[in-house]
Amino acid sequence: MKAINKIMGAVLALGALAAATPALAEYPERPVRVVVTTVPGPLDAFARVVVKQVSEKLKQPFIVDNRAGAGGNVGADIVAKAPADGYTILFALDTTLTVNPSLYDKMPFDVNKDLAIISVPVTYSQMLAVGPNVKANSLADLVQLAKTQKMSYASGGNGSPSHLTMAAFLATAGLDMTHVPYKGTGASVVDVMGGQVDSVFAVVSGIWPQAKAGKLKPLAVSGNVRSPSAPDVPTVAELGYPGFNASFAYVIAAPANTPKEILQLLTREVQAAMASKEVQDLDHQADYSPTGLSPEASATWIRDMRKRWSEVITKAKISAN
Structure with missing residues:
Protein backbone atom coordinates (compact mmCIF):
# COMPACT_ATOMS: atom_id res chain seq x y z
CA MET A 1 0.00 0.00 0.00
CA LYS A 2 2.85 2.38 0.89
CA ALA A 3 4.48 1.63 -2.47
CA ILE A 4 1.25 2.45 -4.30
CA ASN A 5 0.88 5.70 -2.36
CA LYS A 6 4.43 6.69 -3.27
CA ILE A 7 3.79 5.94 -6.93
CA MET A 8 0.54 7.92 -6.88
CA GLY A 9 2.31 10.82 -5.17
CA ALA A 10 5.01 10.82 -7.82
CA VAL A 11 2.43 10.72 -10.60
CA LEU A 12 0.54 13.66 -9.09
CA ALA A 13 3.75 15.65 -8.68
CA LEU A 14 4.72 15.01 -12.30
CA GLY A 15 1.24 15.99 -13.39
CA ALA A 16 1.47 19.28 -11.50
CA LEU A 17 4.90 19.97 -12.98
CA ALA A 18 3.63 19.18 -16.47
CA ALA A 19 0.72 21.56 -15.95
CA ALA A 20 3.00 24.40 -14.85
CA THR A 21 5.85 23.82 -17.31
CA PRO A 22 4.10 24.71 -20.61
CA ALA A 23 3.27 28.26 -19.50
CA LEU A 24 6.91 28.85 -18.61
CA ALA A 25 8.34 26.89 -21.54
CA GLU A 26 6.28 28.90 -24.04
CA TYR A 27 6.90 32.28 -22.42
CA PRO A 28 7.47 34.60 -24.09
CA GLU A 29 6.04 33.41 -27.41
CA ARG A 30 5.18 36.93 -28.62
CA PRO A 31 6.40 40.51 -28.01
CA VAL A 32 6.22 41.90 -24.45
CA ARG A 33 4.90 45.41 -23.83
CA VAL A 34 7.05 47.51 -21.48
CA VAL A 35 5.10 50.45 -20.07
CA VAL A 36 7.42 53.27 -18.97
CA THR A 37 5.68 55.92 -16.88
CA THR A 38 7.69 58.91 -18.13
CA VAL A 39 8.53 60.61 -21.39
CA PRO A 40 11.97 59.74 -22.82
CA GLY A 41 14.55 60.61 -20.18
CA PRO A 42 16.53 58.85 -17.42
CA LEU A 43 13.95 56.16 -16.56
CA ASP A 44 13.25 55.51 -20.24
CA ALA A 45 16.98 55.13 -20.97
CA PHE A 46 17.39 52.73 -18.05
CA ALA A 47 14.37 50.66 -19.11
CA ARG A 48 15.58 50.37 -22.68
CA VAL A 49 19.06 49.19 -21.80
CA VAL A 50 17.71 46.60 -19.32
CA VAL A 51 15.01 45.18 -21.59
CA LYS A 52 17.47 45.04 -24.49
CA GLN A 53 19.44 42.49 -22.48
CA VAL A 54 16.30 40.58 -21.50
CA SER A 55 14.97 40.63 -25.06
CA GLU A 56 18.19 39.21 -26.47
CA LYS A 57 18.22 36.42 -23.89
CA LEU A 58 14.54 35.44 -24.29
CA LYS A 59 14.56 35.98 -28.08
CA GLN A 60 11.42 38.11 -28.19
CA PRO A 61 10.98 41.87 -28.64
CA PHE A 62 10.36 43.88 -25.46
CA ILE A 63 8.68 47.01 -26.83
CA VAL A 64 8.81 50.23 -24.78
CA ASP A 65 5.55 52.15 -24.57
CA ASN A 66 5.91 55.58 -22.88
CA ARG A 67 2.74 56.42 -20.95
CA ALA A 68 3.40 59.50 -18.82
CA GLY A 69 0.88 61.39 -16.73
CA ALA A 70 -0.39 61.94 -13.19
CA GLY A 71 2.98 61.24 -11.61
CA GLY A 72 3.16 57.80 -13.20
CA ASN A 73 -0.39 56.79 -12.30
CA VAL A 74 -1.47 56.61 -15.95
CA GLY A 75 1.15 54.05 -16.94
CA ALA A 76 0.97 52.07 -13.71
CA ASP A 77 -2.81 51.81 -14.03
CA ILE A 78 -2.44 50.38 -17.53
CA VAL A 79 -0.22 47.61 -16.16
CA ALA A 80 -2.35 47.04 -13.07
CA LYS A 81 -5.39 46.38 -15.28
CA ALA A 82 -3.56 44.37 -17.97
CA PRO A 83 -3.93 40.57 -18.30
CA ALA A 84 -1.73 38.81 -15.74
CA ASP A 85 0.14 36.80 -18.37
CA GLY A 86 3.60 38.34 -18.37
CA TYR A 87 3.11 40.26 -21.61
CA THR A 88 2.80 43.67 -19.94
CA ILE A 89 5.43 44.88 -17.48
CA LEU A 90 6.05 48.20 -15.77
CA PHE A 91 9.08 50.45 -15.35
CA ALA A 92 8.19 53.30 -12.98
CA LEU A 93 9.66 55.83 -10.60
CA ASP A 94 9.23 54.52 -7.08
CA THR A 95 7.29 57.68 -6.25
CA THR A 96 4.31 56.33 -8.17
CA LEU A 97 3.97 53.67 -5.48
CA THR A 98 5.55 55.39 -2.48
CA VAL A 99 4.46 59.03 -2.81
CA ASN A 100 1.31 59.14 -4.93
CA PRO A 101 -0.93 57.33 -2.44
CA SER A 102 -0.44 60.29 -0.08
CA LEU A 103 -0.30 62.93 -2.80
CA TYR A 104 -3.48 62.12 -4.69
CA ASP A 105 -6.95 62.07 -3.18
CA LYS A 106 -7.78 58.93 -5.16
CA MET A 107 -5.55 56.37 -6.85
CA PRO A 108 -6.80 54.58 -9.98
CA PHE A 109 -5.37 51.28 -8.75
CA ASP A 110 -4.54 49.62 -5.43
CA VAL A 111 -0.80 49.95 -4.80
CA ASN A 112 -0.90 47.06 -2.34
CA LYS A 113 -2.89 44.56 -4.40
CA ASP A 114 -2.76 45.28 -8.13
CA LEU A 115 0.94 44.91 -8.92
CA ALA A 116 3.51 42.16 -8.39
CA ILE A 117 6.92 43.69 -7.65
CA ILE A 118 9.75 42.19 -9.68
CA SER A 119 12.57 44.48 -8.59
CA VAL A 120 13.74 47.77 -7.15
CA PRO A 121 16.93 47.53 -9.22
CA VAL A 122 18.65 50.83 -8.40
CA THR A 123 18.44 53.76 -6.03
CA TYR A 124 19.72 57.27 -6.54
CA SER A 125 20.24 60.42 -4.48
CA GLY A 240 24.94 67.40 11.35
CA TYR A 241 21.67 65.67 10.46
CA PRO A 242 22.29 62.02 11.36
CA GLY A 243 19.80 59.57 9.95
CA PHE A 244 18.75 61.82 7.09
CA ASN A 245 18.31 59.73 3.96
CA ALA A 246 16.23 60.74 0.97
CA SER A 247 16.80 58.11 -1.69
CA PHE A 248 14.67 57.30 -4.70
CA ALA A 249 14.50 54.32 -6.99
CA TYR A 250 13.14 52.69 -10.12
CA VAL A 251 10.56 49.91 -9.87
CA ILE A 252 9.89 46.98 -12.20
CA ALA A 253 6.53 45.25 -11.76
CA ALA A 254 3.87 43.14 -13.46
CA PRO A 255 0.13 42.75 -12.95
CA ALA A 256 -0.84 40.96 -9.75
CA ASN A 257 -1.52 37.25 -10.19
CA THR A 258 1.04 36.90 -12.99
CA PRO A 259 2.13 33.22 -12.84
CA LYS A 260 4.87 32.67 -10.30
CA GLU A 261 7.07 30.90 -12.83
CA ILE A 262 6.94 33.89 -15.19
CA LEU A 263 7.73 36.33 -12.38
CA GLN A 264 10.70 34.19 -11.34
CA LEU A 265 11.95 34.06 -14.92
CA LEU A 266 11.67 37.84 -15.30
CA THR A 267 13.41 38.34 -11.97
CA ARG A 268 16.33 36.15 -13.05
CA GLU A 269 16.64 37.91 -16.40
CA VAL A 270 16.52 41.38 -14.83
CA GLN A 271 19.23 40.33 -12.37
CA ALA A 272 21.34 39.03 -15.27
CA ALA A 273 20.79 42.29 -17.16
CA MET A 274 21.88 44.30 -14.12
CA ALA A 275 25.18 42.38 -14.13
CA SER A 276 25.86 43.17 -17.80
CA LYS A 277 28.55 45.68 -18.74
CA GLU A 278 26.08 47.85 -20.67
CA VAL A 279 23.80 48.31 -17.68
CA GLN A 280 26.70 48.74 -15.25
CA ASP A 281 28.16 51.45 -17.48
CA LEU A 282 24.82 53.28 -17.47
CA ASP A 283 24.55 52.94 -13.68
CA HIS A 284 27.98 54.52 -13.29
CA GLN A 285 27.23 57.32 -15.74
CA ALA A 286 23.85 58.12 -14.17
CA ASP A 287 25.06 57.69 -10.58
CA TYR A 288 22.68 54.81 -9.82
CA SER A 289 23.39 52.39 -6.98
CA PRO A 290 22.36 48.80 -7.78
CA THR A 291 20.47 47.28 -4.84
CA GLY A 292 20.57 43.52 -5.44
CA LEU A 293 17.19 43.34 -3.66
CA SER A 294 14.96 40.31 -4.10
CA PRO A 295 11.30 40.83 -5.09
CA GLU A 296 10.29 40.39 -1.46
CA ALA A 297 12.91 42.85 -0.19
CA SER A 298 11.97 45.27 -2.97
CA ALA A 299 8.32 45.18 -1.88
CA THR A 300 9.40 45.85 1.71
CA TRP A 301 11.53 48.80 0.58
CA ILE A 302 8.51 50.27 -1.20
CA ARG A 303 6.27 49.87 1.87
CA ASP A 304 8.88 51.47 4.13
CA MET A 305 9.36 54.45 1.81
CA ARG A 306 5.60 54.86 1.44
CA LYS A 307 5.33 55.31 5.19
CA ARG A 308 8.27 57.73 5.32
CA TRP A 309 7.02 59.96 2.51
CA SER A 310 3.49 59.94 3.89
CA GLU A 311 4.85 61.57 7.03
CA VAL A 312 6.79 64.19 5.03
CA ILE A 313 3.82 64.99 2.76
CA THR A 314 1.44 65.34 5.69
CA LYS A 315 3.79 67.59 7.63
CA ALA A 316 4.65 69.78 4.63
CA LYS A 317 1.01 69.82 3.40
CA ILE A 318 2.06 68.82 -0.12
CA SER A 319 -0.62 68.05 -2.69
CA ALA A 320 -0.67 67.15 -6.37
CA ASN A 321 -2.49 70.40 -7.15
Missing part, protein backbone atom coordinates in the same frame (compact mmCIF):
# COMPACT_ATOMS: atom_id res chain seq x y z
CA GLN A 126 19.60 64.10 -4.99
CA MET A 127 22.32 66.74 -4.79
CA LEU A 128 21.69 70.09 -3.11
CA ALA A 129 23.16 73.07 -4.90
CA VAL A 130 22.91 76.85 -4.81
CA GLY A 131 23.50 79.45 -7.49
CA PRO A 132 26.97 81.00 -7.82
CA ASN A 133 25.83 84.30 -6.33
CA VAL A 134 24.26 82.80 -3.20
CA LYS A 135 26.51 83.53 -0.23
CA ALA A 136 26.69 79.93 0.97
CA ASN A 137 29.64 77.62 0.46
CA SER A 138 28.40 74.89 2.78
CA LEU A 139 25.18 73.42 4.09
CA ALA A 140 25.76 75.23 7.39
CA ASP A 141 26.03 78.53 5.50
CA LEU A 142 22.74 77.87 3.72
CA VAL A 143 20.99 77.00 6.96
CA GLN A 144 22.23 80.20 8.58
CA LEU A 145 21.10 82.28 5.60
CA ALA A 146 17.66 80.67 5.68
CA LYS A 147 17.35 81.60 9.35
CA THR A 148 18.09 85.27 8.71
CA GLN A 149 16.51 86.03 5.33
CA LYS A 150 13.91 84.77 2.88
CA MET A 151 15.23 81.98 0.68
CA SER A 152 13.70 80.05 -2.20
CA TYR A 153 14.13 76.59 -3.66
CA ALA A 154 13.19 75.18 -7.05
CA SER A 155 11.81 71.73 -7.84
CA GLY A 156 10.69 69.65 -10.78
CA GLY A 157 7.09 70.03 -9.63
CA ASN A 158 4.80 69.35 -6.70
CA GLY A 159 5.54 65.94 -5.22
CA SER A 160 8.63 65.41 -7.38
CA PRO A 161 11.76 63.89 -5.79
CA SER A 162 13.41 67.31 -5.72
CA HIS A 163 10.41 68.80 -3.92
CA LEU A 164 10.13 65.94 -1.45
CA THR A 165 13.84 65.93 -0.64
CA MET A 166 13.91 69.63 0.18
CA ALA A 167 10.66 69.38 2.15
CA ALA A 168 12.19 66.56 4.19
CA PHE A 169 15.37 68.56 4.81
CA LEU A 170 13.54 71.76 5.78
CA ALA A 171 11.43 69.81 8.26
CA THR A 172 14.53 68.15 9.70
CA ALA A 173 16.42 71.44 10.00
CA GLY A 174 13.41 73.44 11.21
CA LEU A 175 13.59 75.86 8.28
CA ASP A 176 11.17 77.51 5.89
CA MET A 177 11.83 78.44 2.26
CA THR A 178 9.59 79.50 -0.61
CA HIS A 179 8.89 76.66 -3.03
CA VAL A 180 9.08 77.44 -6.76
CA PRO A 181 7.81 74.42 -8.72
CA TYR A 182 8.71 73.88 -12.39
CA LYS A 183 7.48 71.48 -15.04
CA GLY A 184 10.61 69.36 -14.92
CA THR A 185 13.89 69.44 -13.07
CA GLY A 186 15.93 70.71 -16.02
CA ALA A 187 14.21 74.09 -16.07
CA SER A 188 14.52 74.40 -12.31
CA VAL A 189 18.29 73.87 -12.42
CA VAL A 190 18.65 76.45 -15.20
CA ASP A 191 16.89 79.11 -13.12
CA VAL A 192 19.04 78.37 -10.06
CA MET A 193 22.12 78.86 -12.24
CA GLY A 194 20.64 82.12 -13.49
CA GLY A 195 19.89 83.41 -9.99
CA GLN A 196 16.09 83.47 -10.25
CA VAL A 197 15.87 80.88 -7.45
CA ASP A 198 18.38 80.28 -4.65
CA SER A 199 18.67 76.51 -4.37
CA VAL A 200 17.61 73.13 -5.67
CA PHE A 201 17.85 69.43 -4.93
CA ALA A 202 18.17 67.47 -8.19
CA VAL A 203 19.66 64.24 -9.49
CA VAL A 204 23.44 64.19 -9.25
CA SER A 205 23.84 63.82 -13.01
CA GLY A 206 21.85 67.04 -13.46
CA ILE A 207 23.86 69.05 -10.91
CA TRP A 208 27.42 67.78 -10.93
CA PRO A 209 28.46 68.73 -14.51
CA GLN A 210 27.22 72.28 -13.88
CA ALA A 211 29.01 72.34 -10.52
CA LYS A 212 32.29 71.30 -12.12
CA ALA A 213 31.82 74.11 -14.64
CA GLY A 214 31.42 76.62 -11.79
CA LYS A 215 27.77 77.34 -12.59
CA LEU A 216 26.46 75.86 -9.32
CA LYS A 217 27.84 75.29 -5.84
CA PRO A 218 27.21 71.73 -4.58
CA LEU A 219 26.57 71.49 -0.84
CA ALA A 220 25.42 67.96 0.00
CA VAL A 221 23.83 64.74 -1.27
CA SER A 222 20.62 63.35 0.14
CA GLY A 223 21.38 59.63 0.34
CA ASN A 224 23.05 57.70 3.14
CA VAL A 225 26.31 57.34 1.17
CA ARG A 226 28.33 59.78 -0.89
CA SER A 227 27.90 59.89 -4.63
CA PRO A 228 30.44 57.81 -6.60
CA SER A 229 30.48 60.63 -9.16
CA ALA A 230 31.18 63.32 -6.55
CA PRO A 231 32.92 61.63 -3.61
CA ASP A 232 34.10 64.92 -2.12
CA VAL A 233 30.53 66.17 -1.58
CA PRO A 234 29.34 65.06 1.88
CA THR A 235 25.94 63.65 2.71
CA VAL A 236 23.38 65.68 4.61
CA ALA A 237 23.67 63.11 7.41
CA GLU A 238 27.41 63.76 7.72
CA LEU A 239 26.80 67.50 8.08
Whole structure:
Protein backbone atom coordinates (compact mmCIF):
# COMPACT_ATOMS: atom_id res chain seq x y z
CA MET A 1 0.00 0.00 0.00
CA LYS A 2 2.85 2.38 0.89
CA ALA A 3 4.48 1.63 -2.47
CA ILE A 4 1.25 2.45 -4.30
CA ASN A 5 0.88 5.70 -2.36
CA LYS A 6 4.43 6.69 -3.27
CA ILE A 7 3.79 5.94 -6.93
CA MET A 8 0.54 7.92 -6.88
CA GLY A 9 2.31 10.82 -5.17
CA ALA A 10 5.01 10.82 -7.82
CA VAL A 11 2.43 10.72 -10.60
CA LEU A 12 0.54 13.66 -9.09
CA ALA A 13 3.75 15.65 -8.68
CA LEU A 14 4.72 15.01 -12.30
CA GLY A 15 1.24 15.99 -13.39
CA ALA A 16 1.47 19.28 -11.50
CA LEU A 17 4.90 19.97 -12.98
CA ALA A 18 3.63 19.18 -16.47
CA ALA A 19 0.72 21.56 -15.95
CA ALA A 20 3.00 24.40 -14.85
CA THR A 21 5.85 23.82 -17.31
CA PRO A 22 4.10 24.71 -20.61
CA ALA A 23 3.27 28.26 -19.50
CA LEU A 24 6.91 28.85 -18.61
CA ALA A 25 8.34 26.89 -21.54
CA GLU A 26 6.28 28.90 -24.04
CA TYR A 27 6.90 32.28 -22.42
CA PRO A 28 7.47 34.60 -24.09
CA GLU A 29 6.04 33.41 -27.41
CA ARG A 30 5.18 36.93 -28.62
CA PRO A 31 6.40 40.51 -28.01
CA VAL A 32 6.22 41.90 -24.45
CA ARG A 33 4.90 45.41 -23.83
CA VAL A 34 7.05 47.51 -21.48
CA VAL A 35 5.10 50.45 -20.07
CA VAL A 36 7.42 53.27 -18.97
CA THR A 37 5.68 55.92 -16.88
CA THR A 38 7.69 58.91 -18.13
CA VAL A 39 8.53 60.61 -21.39
CA PRO A 40 11.97 59.74 -22.82
CA GLY A 41 14.55 60.61 -20.18
CA PRO A 42 16.53 58.85 -17.42
CA LEU A 43 13.95 56.16 -16.56
CA ASP A 44 13.25 55.51 -20.24
CA ALA A 45 16.98 55.13 -20.97
CA PHE A 46 17.39 52.73 -18.05
CA ALA A 47 14.37 50.66 -19.11
CA ARG A 48 15.58 50.37 -22.68
CA VAL A 49 19.06 49.19 -21.80
CA VAL A 50 17.71 46.60 -19.32
CA VAL A 51 15.01 45.18 -21.59
CA LYS A 52 17.47 45.04 -24.49
CA GLN A 53 19.44 42.49 -22.48
CA VAL A 54 16.30 40.58 -21.50
CA SER A 55 14.97 40.63 -25.06
CA GLU A 56 18.19 39.21 -26.47
CA LYS A 57 18.22 36.42 -23.89
CA LEU A 58 14.54 35.44 -24.29
CA LYS A 59 14.56 35.98 -28.08
CA GLN A 60 11.42 38.11 -28.19
CA PRO A 61 10.98 41.87 -28.64
CA PHE A 62 10.36 43.88 -25.46
CA ILE A 63 8.68 47.01 -26.83
CA VAL A 64 8.81 50.23 -24.78
CA ASP A 65 5.55 52.15 -24.57
CA ASN A 66 5.91 55.58 -22.88
CA ARG A 67 2.74 56.42 -20.95
CA ALA A 68 3.40 59.50 -18.82
CA GLY A 69 0.88 61.39 -16.73
CA ALA A 70 -0.39 61.94 -13.19
CA GLY A 71 2.98 61.24 -11.61
CA GLY A 72 3.16 57.80 -13.20
CA ASN A 73 -0.39 56.79 -12.30
CA VAL A 74 -1.47 56.61 -15.95
CA GLY A 75 1.15 54.05 -16.94
CA ALA A 76 0.97 52.07 -13.71
CA ASP A 77 -2.81 51.81 -14.03
CA ILE A 78 -2.44 50.38 -17.53
CA VAL A 79 -0.22 47.61 -16.16
CA ALA A 80 -2.35 47.04 -13.07
CA LYS A 81 -5.39 46.38 -15.28
CA ALA A 82 -3.56 44.37 -17.97
CA PRO A 83 -3.93 40.57 -18.30
CA ALA A 84 -1.73 38.81 -15.74
CA ASP A 85 0.14 36.80 -18.37
CA GLY A 86 3.60 38.34 -18.37
CA TYR A 87 3.11 40.26 -21.61
CA THR A 88 2.80 43.67 -19.94
CA ILE A 89 5.43 44.88 -17.48
CA LEU A 90 6.05 48.20 -15.77
CA PHE A 91 9.08 50.45 -15.35
CA ALA A 92 8.19 53.30 -12.98
CA LEU A 93 9.66 55.83 -10.60
CA ASP A 94 9.23 54.52 -7.08
CA THR A 95 7.29 57.68 -6.25
CA THR A 96 4.31 56.33 -8.17
CA LEU A 97 3.97 53.67 -5.48
CA THR A 98 5.55 55.39 -2.48
CA VAL A 99 4.46 59.03 -2.81
CA ASN A 100 1.31 59.14 -4.93
CA PRO A 101 -0.93 57.33 -2.44
CA SER A 102 -0.44 60.29 -0.08
CA LEU A 103 -0.30 62.93 -2.80
CA TYR A 104 -3.48 62.12 -4.69
CA ASP A 105 -6.95 62.07 -3.18
CA LYS A 106 -7.78 58.93 -5.16
CA MET A 107 -5.55 56.37 -6.85
CA PRO A 108 -6.80 54.58 -9.98
CA PHE A 109 -5.37 51.28 -8.75
CA ASP A 110 -4.54 49.62 -5.43
CA VAL A 111 -0.80 49.95 -4.80
CA ASN A 112 -0.90 47.06 -2.34
CA LYS A 113 -2.89 44.56 -4.40
CA ASP A 114 -2.76 45.28 -8.13
CA LEU A 115 0.94 44.91 -8.92
CA ALA A 116 3.51 42.16 -8.39
CA ILE A 117 6.92 43.69 -7.65
CA ILE A 118 9.75 42.19 -9.68
CA SER A 119 12.57 44.48 -8.59
CA VAL A 120 13.74 47.77 -7.15
CA PRO A 121 16.93 47.53 -9.22
CA VAL A 122 18.65 50.83 -8.40
CA THR A 123 18.44 53.76 -6.03
CA TYR A 124 19.72 57.27 -6.54
CA SER A 125 20.24 60.42 -4.48
CA GLN A 126 19.60 64.10 -4.99
CA MET A 127 22.32 66.74 -4.79
CA LEU A 128 21.69 70.09 -3.11
CA ALA A 129 23.16 73.07 -4.90
CA VAL A 130 22.91 76.85 -4.81
CA GLY A 131 23.50 79.45 -7.49
CA PRO A 132 26.97 81.00 -7.82
CA ASN A 133 25.83 84.30 -6.33
CA VAL A 134 24.26 82.80 -3.20
CA LYS A 135 26.51 83.53 -0.23
CA ALA A 136 26.69 79.93 0.97
CA ASN A 137 29.64 77.62 0.46
CA SER A 138 28.40 74.89 2.78
CA LEU A 139 25.18 73.42 4.09
CA ALA A 140 25.76 75.23 7.39
CA ASP A 141 26.03 78.53 5.50
CA LEU A 142 22.74 77.87 3.72
CA VAL A 143 20.99 77.00 6.96
CA GLN A 144 22.23 80.20 8.58
CA LEU A 145 21.10 82.28 5.60
CA ALA A 146 17.66 80.67 5.68
CA LYS A 147 17.35 81.60 9.35
CA THR A 148 18.09 85.27 8.71
CA GLN A 149 16.51 86.03 5.33
CA LYS A 150 13.91 84.77 2.88
CA MET A 151 15.23 81.98 0.68
CA SER A 152 13.70 80.05 -2.20
CA TYR A 153 14.13 76.59 -3.66
CA ALA A 154 13.19 75.18 -7.05
CA SER A 155 11.81 71.73 -7.84
CA GLY A 156 10.69 69.65 -10.78
CA GLY A 157 7.09 70.03 -9.63
CA ASN A 158 4.80 69.35 -6.70
CA GLY A 159 5.54 65.94 -5.22
CA SER A 160 8.63 65.41 -7.38
CA PRO A 161 11.76 63.89 -5.79
CA SER A 162 13.41 67.31 -5.72
CA HIS A 163 10.41 68.80 -3.92
CA LEU A 164 10.13 65.94 -1.45
CA THR A 165 13.84 65.93 -0.64
CA MET A 166 13.91 69.63 0.18
CA ALA A 167 10.66 69.38 2.15
CA ALA A 168 12.19 66.56 4.19
CA PHE A 169 15.37 68.56 4.81
CA LEU A 170 13.54 71.76 5.78
CA ALA A 171 11.43 69.81 8.26
CA THR A 172 14.53 68.15 9.70
CA ALA A 173 16.42 71.44 10.00
CA GLY A 174 13.41 73.44 11.21
CA LEU A 175 13.59 75.86 8.28
CA ASP A 176 11.17 77.51 5.89
CA MET A 177 11.83 78.44 2.26
CA THR A 178 9.59 79.50 -0.61
CA HIS A 179 8.89 76.66 -3.03
CA VAL A 180 9.08 77.44 -6.76
CA PRO A 181 7.81 74.42 -8.72
CA TYR A 182 8.71 73.88 -12.39
CA LYS A 183 7.48 71.48 -15.04
CA GLY A 184 10.61 69.36 -14.92
CA THR A 185 13.89 69.44 -13.07
CA GLY A 186 15.93 70.71 -16.02
CA ALA A 187 14.21 74.09 -16.07
CA SER A 188 14.52 74.40 -12.31
CA VAL A 189 18.29 73.87 -12.42
CA VAL A 190 18.65 76.45 -15.20
CA ASP A 191 16.89 79.11 -13.12
CA VAL A 192 19.04 78.37 -10.06
CA MET A 193 22.12 78.86 -12.24
CA GLY A 194 20.64 82.12 -13.49
CA GLY A 195 19.89 83.41 -9.99
CA GLN A 196 16.09 83.47 -10.25
CA VAL A 197 15.87 80.88 -7.45
CA ASP A 198 18.38 80.28 -4.65
CA SER A 199 18.67 76.51 -4.37
CA VAL A 200 17.61 73.13 -5.67
CA PHE A 201 17.85 69.43 -4.93
CA ALA A 202 18.17 67.47 -8.19
CA VAL A 203 19.66 64.24 -9.49
CA VAL A 204 23.44 64.19 -9.25
CA SER A 205 23.84 63.82 -13.01
CA GLY A 206 21.85 67.04 -13.46
CA ILE A 207 23.86 69.05 -10.91
CA TRP A 208 27.42 67.78 -10.93
CA PRO A 209 28.46 68.73 -14.51
CA GLN A 210 27.22 72.28 -13.88
CA ALA A 211 29.01 72.34 -10.52
CA LYS A 212 32.29 71.30 -12.12
CA ALA A 213 31.82 74.11 -14.64
CA GLY A 214 31.42 76.62 -11.79
CA LYS A 215 27.77 77.34 -12.59
CA LEU A 216 26.46 75.86 -9.32
CA LYS A 217 27.84 75.29 -5.84
CA PRO A 218 27.21 71.73 -4.58
CA LEU A 219 26.57 71.49 -0.84
CA ALA A 220 25.42 67.96 0.00
CA VAL A 221 23.83 64.74 -1.27
CA SER A 222 20.62 63.35 0.14
CA GLY A 223 21.38 59.63 0.34
CA ASN A 224 23.05 57.70 3.14
CA VAL A 225 26.31 57.34 1.17
CA ARG A 226 28.33 59.78 -0.89
CA SER A 227 27.90 59.89 -4.63
CA PRO A 228 30.44 57.81 -6.60
CA SER A 229 30.48 60.63 -9.16
CA ALA A 230 31.18 63.32 -6.55
CA PRO A 231 32.92 61.63 -3.61
CA ASP A 232 34.10 64.92 -2.12
CA VAL A 233 30.53 66.17 -1.58
CA PRO A 234 29.34 65.06 1.88
CA THR A 235 25.94 63.65 2.71
CA VAL A 236 23.38 65.68 4.61
CA ALA A 237 23.67 63.11 7.41
CA GLU A 238 27.41 63.76 7.72
CA LEU A 239 26.80 67.50 8.08
CA GLY A 240 24.94 67.40 11.35
CA TYR A 241 21.67 65.67 10.46
CA PRO A 242 22.29 62.02 11.36
CA GLY A 243 19.80 59.57 9.95
CA PHE A 244 18.75 61.82 7.09
CA ASN A 245 18.31 59.73 3.96
CA ALA A 246 16.23 60.74 0.97
CA SER A 247 16.80 58.11 -1.69
CA PHE A 248 14.67 57.30 -4.70
CA ALA A 249 14.50 54.32 -6.99
CA TYR A 250 13.14 52.69 -10.12
CA VAL A 251 10.56 49.91 -9.87
CA ILE A 252 9.89 46.98 -12.20
CA ALA A 253 6.53 45.25 -11.76
CA ALA A 254 3.87 43.14 -13.46
CA PRO A 255 0.13 42.75 -12.95
CA ALA A 256 -0.84 40.96 -9.75
CA ASN A 257 -1.52 37.25 -10.19
CA THR A 258 1.04 36.90 -12.99
CA PRO A 259 2.13 33.22 -12.84
CA LYS A 260 4.87 32.67 -10.30
CA GLU A 261 7.07 30.90 -12.83
CA ILE A 262 6.94 33.89 -15.19
CA LEU A 263 7.73 36.33 -12.38
CA GLN A 264 10.70 34.19 -11.34
CA LEU A 265 11.95 34.06 -14.92
CA LEU A 266 11.67 37.84 -15.30
CA THR A 267 13.41 38.34 -11.97
CA ARG A 268 16.33 36.15 -13.05
CA GLU A 269 16.64 37.91 -16.40
CA VAL A 270 16.52 41.38 -14.83
CA GLN A 271 19.23 40.33 -12.37
CA ALA A 272 21.34 39.03 -15.27
CA ALA A 273 20.79 42.29 -17.16
CA MET A 274 21.88 44.30 -14.12
CA ALA A 275 25.18 42.38 -14.13
CA SER A 276 25.86 43.17 -17.80
CA LYS A 277 28.55 45.68 -18.74
CA GLU A 278 26.08 47.85 -20.67
CA VAL A 279 23.80 48.31 -17.68
CA GLN A 280 26.70 48.74 -15.25
CA ASP A 281 28.16 51.45 -17.48
CA LEU A 282 24.82 53.28 -17.47
CA ASP A 283 24.55 52.94 -13.68
CA HIS A 284 27.98 54.52 -13.29
CA GLN A 285 27.23 57.32 -15.74
CA ALA A 286 23.85 58.12 -14.17
CA ASP A 287 25.06 57.69 -10.58
CA TYR A 288 22.68 54.81 -9.82
CA SER A 289 23.39 52.39 -6.98
CA PRO A 290 22.36 48.80 -7.78
CA THR A 291 20.47 47.28 -4.84
CA GLY A 292 20.57 43.52 -5.44
CA LEU A 293 17.19 43.34 -3.66
CA SER A 294 14.96 40.31 -4.10
CA PRO A 295 11.30 40.83 -5.09
CA GLU A 296 10.29 40.39 -1.46
CA ALA A 297 12.91 42.85 -0.19
CA SER A 298 11.97 45.27 -2.97
CA ALA A 299 8.32 45.18 -1.88
CA THR A 300 9.40 45.85 1.71
CA TRP A 301 11.53 48.80 0.58
CA ILE A 302 8.51 50.27 -1.20
CA ARG A 303 6.27 49.87 1.87
CA ASP A 304 8.88 51.47 4.13
CA MET A 305 9.36 54.45 1.81
CA ARG A 306 5.60 54.86 1.44
CA LYS A 307 5.33 55.31 5.19
CA ARG A 308 8.27 57.73 5.32
CA TRP A 309 7.02 59.96 2.51
CA SER A 310 3.49 59.94 3.89
CA GLU A 311 4.85 61.57 7.03
CA VAL A 312 6.79 64.19 5.03
CA ILE A 313 3.82 64.99 2.76
CA THR A 314 1.44 65.34 5.69
CA LYS A 315 3.79 67.59 7.63
CA ALA A 316 4.65 69.78 4.63
CA LYS A 317 1.01 69.82 3.40
CA ILE A 318 2.06 68.82 -0.12
CA SER A 319 -0.62 68.05 -2.69
CA ALA A 320 -0.67 67.15 -6.37
CA ASN A 321 -2.49 70.40 -7.15
